[in-house]
Amino acid sequence: MPEFRKDPVVNRWVIIATERANRPQESRIAERPHRAGPCPFCSGNETMTPPEILAYRDKNSQPNQPGWTVRVVPNMYPALLPDEAHERSTRGFYETMSGAGVHEVIIEVQEHATRLAEVDDKQVDDLVKAYHARMVALRQDKRWRHVLLYKNEGAQAGATFEHLHSQLVAMPVVPREVGDELEGAKQFYEQHRQCVYCAIINADIADGSRIVIETDQFVALCPYAARFSFETWIVPKRHDPYFESASELERGEFALTLRETLIRLDRSLDHPSFNYVLHSGPSGATQEHYYHWHLEIMPRMSGIAGFEWGSGFFINTAAPEDAARLLREALR
């Protein structure tokens, strides 16, 4: 029987309708992006990108030459530009703000690889180190209220290049989704004197049915009101609003947990397209002590269509408890 479930953070309702998973589908979307021309992210093609901002490379190698493991460059087609003045203006009753911000690309591997689950532990460790270094650096700039890290893998997830990469956008405003999470976390804190993410971790560890991986420092879980089939969150057990505050030990364990979760998703879903986003607290005068950083992985098994756009609701055809069980059993 279908049921509505309410997300305890943002109070968003999701419809869990497992019977719909059985419906016949005429159309499927091509899974693999095709390549055209040389890949600008491959080692040897470093001159095809703007000069690097950061790279982890051999001591003997030169900037913007081969010999790196992870490389960060400005996005060549940025959604936002850093040197714009941050000004609001009106046009009649319409409001506008100049598009100041930073848009970077994190190239995740030197060779042309297309599945993050298939690269090795050391590489994912370097990747998380690069995420951390750039987020810490961008947070220094007081113009940016928020830094969003996200990744698109596979054509159905909206990846325009198949060579593994993540992206960072620093913005002068707090994005709506993060704002909704902050507001929900604040309300929960005021009512219960507890962080809602800590409450989720405690409830889900006690229950067990939605847990995918539990390590000393992290939990990977399928959230109660998951929007997407096999949606999985990685949440640190230690309460902290900021990913930027994670210790080296925590970052290492986070990298291992991330890689293992992706391997389990790859095995269970036969190499799905997916997005992930890292939500860390915004910068600002007030400490948002009730917030709790985390990573949300969203496999993109089906298109987002009129119902979702029109309603802001989601229909999920896999119960999170079933998804978590399959992910737990995936490596057996």
Place this chain on the structure above:
Amino acid sequence: MPEFRKDPVVNRWVIIATERANRPQESRIAERPHRAGPCPFCSGNETMTPPEILAYRDKNSQPNQPGWTVRVVPNMYPALLPDEAHERSTRGFYETMSGAGVHEVIIEVQEHATRLAEVDDKQVDDLVKAYHARMVALRQDKRWRHVLLYKNEGAQAGATFEHLHSQLVAMPVVPREVGDELEGAKQFYEQHRQCVYCAIINADIADGSRIVIETDQFVALCPYAARFSFETWIVPKRHDPYFESASELERGEFALTLRETLIRLDRSLDHPSFNYVLHSGPSGATQEHYYHWHLEIMPRMSGIAGFEWGSGFFINTAAPEDAARLLREALR
């Protein structure tokens, strides 16, 4: 230069970044769904669907037999079921509600057609008549707080069948997007003693740059803070919260405006995939007099990826003024 624009109804920021439209893209998604097996929506296959709820048909034809123009049937894989009790419950600190609701499919044409822009005026007129009849009927049932009408056309818009069809979902709760619009419209009304959609129509007709079509009763416009390239809204000039209150004359003119807008989009964008949603006021004790029904058409030129999911923001690479100009010129 990129700019942030604020939607005057829901206060959602959108990034208009036209330079990004020039970026090279490695991957494109297959445009056409492929077919497998007989189409359950084609005339002659009426027994492949559940019995019809409504059909406009020849006087001499029998129910669930050929001879119809538009046919409404229950969705065989419904996201919601009508006979569920509407009950809220909790599991620890999680909230659940049984999934009561109605999910119908409106088959738009008898023959296997895949582009609504290519069917004739009479057919679109019957379609709008069917939308109206079903929405009026579902509104009688006091269990449903809201009825959402939506349509997915083309694989990239999430259509699982290519034979033209729309869908209706009646729900016991007001969906988040409609709730946000209602809340925004209410705030605007309290501040300005005017409907925000009426204000948009007045501002945009005076300005002219975002208008696609203007008829006696309707305006088709590219909204100031469009989320999607070539997003187009059809808004009635006469203020009314409910599509269900539209007169026969208005419904006919709405059908003509809808068809002409779709033809212009087809010509300008070479047969894009698209979604549309019809937003009408929710049912309830209070008259939401500040709301204003409308249709939102969202061409799906690019995938929705990590940035959008992570931020709740949208990046639109076509300025609405440019899109509107191209749509105005499309039939010359």
